[in-house]
Amino acid sequence: MQQIINFLISYKNTLLFLLLFCISLIFTIESHSYHKSKFVSSANWLTGGIYNTLSGVDQYFRLKEDNKLLVEENLVLRKQLLEAQATLQEKGLETFRIADSIYELKAGRVVANRYSHLDNYVLVNKGKKDSIQVDFGVITQKGIVGIVEQTAQKHSRVISILNSQIAVNVKLKKSNHFGTLTWDGKNPQIIQVEDIPRLAEVKKGDTITTEGRSLIFPPNIPVGKVVSFDLEPGKNYYTINVHLFNDMTNLNYVYFINNKQKTDLQSLE
Amino acid sequence: MRFILLVLLQIFIFNKINLFEFVNPQVYIIFIILLPFNLSHAWVMLLSFLLGLSLDFFDDTGGMHAAACVFAAYIRPFLLRFAFGISYELNTLKFNQTPVTQRLSYIGLVILTHHFVLYLLEYFNLERMLDVLEKTIYSSILTFLFIILITLIFKSKKT
Numbered sequence: 001m002q003q004i005i006n007f008l009i010s011y012k013n014t015l016l017f018l019l020l021f022c023i024s025l026i027f028t029i030e031s032h033s034y035h036k037s038k039f040v041s042s043a044n045w046l047t048g049g050i051y052n053t054l055s056g057v058d059q060y061f062r063l064k065e066d067n068k069l070l071v072e073e074n075l076v077l078r079k080q081l082l083e084a085q086a087t088l089q090e091k092g093l094e095t096f097r098i099a100d101s102i103y104e105l106k107a108g109r110v111v112a113n114r115y116s117h118l119d120n121y122v123l124v125n126k127g128k129k130d131s132i133q134v135d136f137g138v139i140t141q142k143g144i145v146g147i148v149e150q151t152a153q154k155h156s157r158v159i160s161i162l163n164s165q166i167a168v169n170v171k172l173k174k175s176n177h178f179g180t181l182t183w184d185g186k187n188p189q190i191i192q193v194e195d196i197p198r199l200a201e202v203k204k205g206d207t208i209t210t211e212g213r214s215l216i217f218p219p220n221i222p223v224g225k226v227v228s229f230d231l232e233p234g235k236n237y238y239t240i241n242v243h244l245f246n247d248m249t250n251l252n253y254v255y256f257i258n259n260k261q262k263t264d265l266q267s268l269e
Numbered sequence: 270m271r272f273i274l275l276v277l278l279q280i281f282i283f284n285k286i287n288l289f290e291f292v293n294p295q296v297y298i299i300f301i302i303l304l305p306f307n308l309s310h311a312w313v314m315l316l317s318f319l320l321g322l323s324l325d326f327f328d329d330t331g332g333m334h335a336a337a338c339v340f341a342a343y344i345r346p347f348l349l350r351f352a353f354g355i356s357y358e359l360n361t362l363k364f365n366q367t368p369v370t371q372r373l374s375y376i377g378l379v380i381l382t383h384h385f386v387l388y389l390l391e392y393f394n395l396e397r398m399l400d401v402l403e404k405t406i407y408s409s410i411l412t413f414l415f416i417i418l419i420t421l422i423f424k425s426k427k428t
Contacts, residue, residue: 012311013310013311013314013343014343016311016314016315017314017339017340017342017343020314020315020318020335020339021336021339021340021343023318023332023335024318024321024322024332024333024335024336024339025332025336025390026332027322027325027331027332027335028330028331028332028333028336028390028393029331030331030332031329031330031331031332031333032331032393040322040325040326040329040330040331040332041326041329042326042327042328042329044326046326047326047327050277050327051327112327114328114329116292116293117328117330117391118391118392119330119391120329121329123329157329185392185400186400
């Protein structure tokens with residue numbers, strides 16, 4: 001007994017080191033596994049609150065830019081609305097009701113955005129209180145951002161498309177060949193698309209959009225433009241580099257998308 | 270006090286540098302470097318663990334910062350002995366009175382070990398060792414520069 005105690009005392013520093021190191025390793029491994037409730041997360045009241053306060057200061061410096069973006073977006077939406085009304089009138093229908101839409105949208109503001117890690121997350125200032133749920137899609141007016149991964153009362157943590165654990169279904173806009181979006185962790189502007197079969201004709205400048213099969217994102221949300229592609233001999237699938245429409249290093253307002261049919265469809269599966 | 274200040278500085282200034290989009294200085298480890306040399310080893314490790322963990326919370330990195338900090342704290346005495354030799358063992362060491370070369374090598378070694386463990390855990394994949402090394406080296410250089418700057422500023426204030 002005496003010996004055991006002596007042993008413990010003489011190695012107490014090493015033991016303490018092993019203990020603390022193991023705790024941190026457990027957290028690390030937890031963070032590398034997708035969809036597991038995580039203890040270490042910035043979506044809690046303290047870190048979320050601090051990020052919220054300080055990003056509020058940032059806001060004032062961006063007002064001009066944000067206004068410009070909003071006007072541009074309004075312009076596009078106005079055009080679409082007019083076109084939609086014109087086609088509806090051709091078909092003899094009067095108006096369409098927004099309440100019929102299967103998609104529900106909510107706006108939020110990014111309070112913390114990271115893109116220098118291999119697994120990046122975005123913190124948004126809307127949470128359970130605003131009925132944000134896990135697996136909502138997140139987009140901006142230009143393109144996709146990520147998927148809600150964890151929600152707290154006032155904040156939600158979004159797994160960014162710049163994350164090695166995410167895989168979003170995408171397609172080639174012109175030919176509907178579909179593939180999977182991944183990220184190699186190098187350049188936050190360039191993202192990779194895999195699994196597009198060699199039959200597809202890929203050209204530089206082709207547009208990639210979401211595919212809509214996963215029910216998280218509606219179909220035809222823009223993702224990016226093909227900048228280069230590679231078809232290794234003997235392989236049946238392309239590896240395509242895509243330049244994102246969205247500047248992931250500069251996010252401010254985002255939209256949450258909820259597919260109201262999702263729960264129905266999932267219960268059918 | 271220095272603890273909270275460093276965490277906030279790291280989160281809101283140094284984490285936004287993103288040089289070439291992936292090089293980020295981890296300046297907060299100056300805390301581990303400058304902890305009093307006569308503080309017990311266990312305390313150093315505990316404080317480093319807390320420091321790392323608080324960064325993990327802000328940075329959504331699981332336990333990577335904590336692991337890297339604890340590791341750096343654990344081997345700190347060995348590095349101190351390696352860098353300063355006999356004066357460390359005699360417990361007469363004062364950080365600002367040590368020769369410059371010894372001080373630089375100590376700071377450099379702590380930074381390198383910390384960054385290496387951090388990025389190793391971030392990639393979590395031996396196939397991407399090259400990326401890990403690349404990131405370690407670039408970030409270490411940047412962190413090193415910042416830490417030297419900070420020590421110089423505070424030194425001139427004291428004298």
